[in-house]
Amino acid sequence: MSRYVISLGGNALGNNADEQKQLLRHVAEAIHPLIQAGHDMVIVHGNGPQVGMINLSFTESSSTPMMPFAECGAMSQGYIGFHIQNALHNIMNGHADSRPVSTVVTQVLVDPEDPAFQQPTKPIGAFYNETDARTLARSTGYVMVEDSGRGYRRVVPSPKPVDIMEKDAILALLDQHQIVIAAGGGGIPVIEKEGKLFGVDAVIDKDHASAKMAEIIGADALVILTAVDAVYLDFNTPDQRKLAKVTLEELDVFLADDHFKKGSMLPKIEACMAFTKATGRPSVIAALDDAALAFQQQAGTIILP
């Protein structure tokens, strides 16, 4: 019996409540064998499309107030957490090894001196034309950038996670072998001033938050479940090669050779390396459908110290 952090992508959760419910039934099926095997786990999920949707609703609605991004993130944790705990409850039901599952609303501490705050990079929310984008930037101080030819969007910083503020709750639940959903969307980013926590407009990468979570709860492995079956060198070229096992030292060389796509495989690999470096324990990147095999180190890419 081991303790794991499982990281799930927000892009795999669909664009509305019905889609999300259906897709999460499938996620629950993939994770169920690991619960049956007796493993303890914290599930961290992404929230990119969902927090964007929530933010956009408040922006477009004429009679509701502006909603800060940290609060939209908190809403997305309730929304997605509800569906994950519901799906896991439903798939465990009637099985002898059914266990309690719940979502902990999670604040994740970031450092106000993180260089990311000097260089916002993460596009969020609605698209604007150039004129509206300039007006918005002037009135709010938002940093607006042109995004993939589709218009202008606000960008926010993506600082590194420093601490999980609700770790005591998460650990208390894990100690009772309960399944925990936490740090959704990478967590609600907060900074500390004179011992008090304040929400900030930022996005913490959910894989980095997963790595920090895995470190803090003493996970035996970090498992990142995604859309591809493994890490590849020269991905999407005729020369692509799957990595079954790879060490930190080998990855350093591949990183220097620029093998991994920014905003896609790169943050996953960096997160795995951070966990494996800090703990000496393995990380796994695998397809959601291979979750059970990946736990037996028979699928995906295993990252070793």
Add this chain to the structure above:
Amino acid sequence: MSRYVISLGGNALGNNADEQKQLLRHVAEAIHPLIQAGHDMVIVHGNGPQVGMINLSFTESSSTPMMPFAECGAMSQGYIGFHIQNALHNIMNGHADSRPVSTVVTQVLVDPEDPAFQQPTKPIGAFYNETDARTLARSTGYVMVEDSGRGYRRVVPSPKPVDIMEKDAILALLDQHQIVIAAGGGGIPVIEKEGKLFGVDAVIDKDHASAKMAEIIGADALVILTAVDAVYLDFNTPDQRKLAKVTLEELDVFLADDHFKKGSMLPKIEACMAFTKATGRPSVIAALDDAALAFQQQAGTIILP
């Protein structure tokens, strides 16, 4: 050291994120002495204005999908829970008796055979004119009623809570003397079909959910904090009399005499009576600012078996 459920009104939380943060600083100040006294507690909060705001944003926004009411409730638990746990963390900071605090996203079971499902009474979401209300009713099956001269609104059922689905998580946290925020807005209403849970469009009264929570966690008392300092007979008349202590038997008489306002004091009294009847333990209705005194039974109305 005792175990309590504290019920907080959603109307006291303000209409936007900034207001809510400010008001919750005040709530945290009122509750802090009880934490310092070593009491364990589950905090249940209302969400009427907040879930209405979230629902309205999705309704008014042209480019985001329809959002079912159960999912809006889940979002409100993340939004309000984040602010409560943040405010309590901030006020406890630096004090030796600081304790972990977190929010558990909570599904509350209701009975599909509850008579409330035959008679929806709880108005939610946007106001419509008569024509639009009729069109909406025809296309969706929503029950629309005229609401206080301001237009037509959808009404949903308000069934009684039967069980708290995440009780094991809440109990595990309480056993570690952690402070728990749960069943926000009365909980996300779910019904059970063949052992699986499904969200339903309904609103569970948060005071009734608090009473069920208090029963399940074995609370020593249920404490409902509200805007008035106590329960009154002939309230808002020249003859009004404050009730300092009252028994279930006395309340039955006052109820028969129609002393308490529906949708306001009545559900609070019914919730207290349900808890006190089921457990033989006291309930308290008091003003938020009197929280510390109310815990010493020196303020508010004490309901005894």
